[in-house]
Amino acid sequence: MDKTFNPSQIEQACYQHWESKGMFSPSGHGEPYCILLPPPNVTGSLHMGHAFQHTIMDALIRYRRMKGDNTLWQCGTDHAGIATQMVVERQLNAQGKTRHDLGRDKFVERIWEWKEESGGNITQQMRRLGASADWNREVFTMDDNLSEAVREVFVQLYDEGLIYRGKRLVNWDPVLLTAVSDLEVVNDEEDGHMWYMRYPLSDGSASLTVATTRPETMLGDTAVAVHPDDERYQDFIGKTITLPLTGREIPIIADDYVDPEFGTGCVKITPAHDFNDYDMGKRHDLPMINILDDEARINQNAPAEYQGLDRFDARDKIVKDLEAAGILVETKPHKLKVPRGDRTGVIIEPYLTNQWYVAVESLAKPAIAAVESGEIKFVPENWSKTYYQWMNNIQDWCISRQLWWGHRIPAWFDEDGKEYVGKSEAEIRTKYGLADNVALKQDEDVLDTWFSSALWPFATMGWPENTKELDTFLPSSVLVTGFDIIFFWVARMIMMTKKFTGKIPFKEIYITGLVRDENGDKMSKSKGNVLDPIDVIDGIGLDALIEKRTTGMMQPKLAAKVTKQTKQQFPNGIDAYGTDALRFNFAAMASTSRDINFDMSRVEGYRNFCNKIWNATRFVLMNTEDFDTGNKGGELAFSPFDRWIWSRFERTVAQFEAHVADYRFDLAANTLYEFTWNQFCDWYLELSKPVVNSDATSEAQKRGTRYTLINVLEQLMRVMHPFMPFITDEIWKKIKPLSANTTQVPSIMLDRFVSFEASMLDESAEQEIEWVKSFVVGIRNIRGEMDIAPSKRLPVLLNNLNDVDRQRLENTQQYLTMLAKLESIEILEKTDEAPACATALVGEMEIMIPMAGLIDKEAELARLKKAADKLVAEVQRTEGKLNNQNFVGKAPAQVIDKEKAKLADAQMQLSKIQEQQAAIAKL
């Protein structure tokens, strides 16, 4: 084996081995355990959030697979309507063309080509992460069977009256030229203005001043509203206003939506361009005058001089014209929430169009109940509140998109515009009894991407066919996803799955944090702080990283800043840390926190951890490969250390499993790290050396230790495998033949998880080894603080031993000598006169190192003082507690006894140290 672990040499071959041998498919026996992959964008690439979530999903799947479950990680990709269409449009734009130049069919063909070209990208990247998803069952949301499910659902919902078409205000993206859902609009506060305009009454008697943040919409005003109880305006209600610029006569109406305190208490009403005004318009039966076209230019409904102007140009002109006419009273700076499309960043227009909607109320009820009853559990539980809050105020879902890429809406219109819904034109003709000569035209629109992903839990299992998979893997076990798509996806899956299968889609929802950079900033291209998980695995040079971060930026001027920042952050680029280190890092970061700050130095730490494991393996192999490990018989004599490490190992297994069951992967990872590094490597491997290297130990003892070395390591690899699949499989293949594991499976991933063996717990061995450790640490302590060279062998005197101390000393003397680098160990008898010594305590036993020639008197006094000070504080604290009648009277006896024992121990130690101080001071 190489002296250092080199992940790049093993990972890809290892993965190919797994995949080519079909190890990712469900075994077909055991309890079903299924995870649905949140389908990533088919043409996208893997980002840190994916890597994080996929690590967790894979860890769970690998763990359950090794536990003997019938595991399915159902994977696939999403067609991502808007995102994908935008990418291909941008490619066309770069060639100076638009999608309209190609036409719909050619354009869609072009997207399919792009999907063929880049569609495998993200799944290849998932493979680099070690994801053991069942690629044989990989699906794409536009596959035939999924499209069939989409049509089936649409038609059923329509037939039940739960899908309807209506002309309503929607969020319109004037660049994408499509409606988008509420969730796809971000409302952020921006600086704007408030314009005050004086509208004259038609009778010329007076005027009303209205305030607006969007003066251009006045072209579509169809009323002015005041509060019905507002005394200032009682006389105006029912009169009319002659709208400036258009000359339209519009009524003054009363509606208690108006807040008399805000602005002037008079509101201009533009029902076709504002959601609140729309509602008011409906209440008062106002005309709805649309003044914009699809691209948000002023249309023919406005005076000629404004027609064709872009909305912002129109605003400027209108403000100027109103000012000139003396209608504009005042302009004030004003902060307002501006709705922008989350994809394009352009300002969204409320726009009156025909769209398809899902009436969600009846679907929401059972979906709410499923969480309320505990049938579906959120982890952490708090996220259920977010879910309820949205579900209890849920709005009908606008599912039509004016895009070309996606599932075409299965609705047809005849020449009179009458709608017919069915899975195909032929079906419709039968269903509605339409003659062949009736001309039908299919709706141009496609469905919201989330409509198909809402069907993911059952459509991927073959629905509407009644398949074995549906029966076995629905509901799935746990959904691992981010809180940002609880509404988009999670809630809608619950609604649709309940509706169409009567089952819940998943039993638990594990909500992960969002991966941010080490400063807690969201990773984004414009901030230039994005990291590609593959770069963390393979490493990347500084120049290449800068290149990657600065190409294709929306704002090229940011490139300089990003370059500087990247140089500062990664002056030498990024090292190749390997997949296992990255995965272990993600596991270790997966606490309950909602933000995960990605810290490269931690990945480095886990890369070092991999190297530690690698080298521990080298050591174990050196000592077992050409020796008898006792697997073929022969007496095994286990030392206290052997029994101790087994006991600790069993505890580790139990803790690990408990933490995984709680979805506390951070604690699970720490448990493994602690055991492996701080117990197995730091102590056990050291302790094994005297046994395997000494002529004084018997063959049986050597066998016992070799057996323990190889088998603890072999089992440890199995426990670690879900988190670190590559290194564990590589090592396992090397060590398994030497171990007691007789399995014939070709990879650790198909072997059984280690089962907790309570019989291996050994309290007395653990105590004995704790005694050894404090003995050794006591001496290292003196060495360290007294500046004694580590290589210097020390003579040690022991005093005040009890029977247990004597027994333990006898059991472990050879180890103590080696670990603490001792020259000799001598027990003082009561009658002996002790020389001047530096002292450490193990319980009541004193470990003494003669000072002569080694230790400076003043230094030792200083060291003792430090120890004594601590003990004095401790004695004072505990005495204070025990003298407090309230404490003694009210605290449980157990706690009081603990305090008493603590006090006694501190007093004992203190008196011994004080004796030492006195003795040394006399020198």
Add this chain to the structure above:
RNA sequence: GCGCCUAUAGCUCAGUUGGUUAGAGCGCUACCUUGACAUGGUAGAGGUCCCCUGUUCGAGUCAGGGUAGGCGCACCA
């Protein structure tokens, strides 16, 4: 406005039902090429647990109030 979250070592984070001297990794200091590993070892320094009040024998932990930061939803003429 409603709801949620966070605040612990220089940095990134754990800390379970309240109960030893509050922990880990990284970083820092000193020493060490010993034979698995310098991607290593040994020792060490480093904390007003955001603030206030309360409950309690006892609070990092519970309650109330505040401060700072973050997120979601709704509203904003």
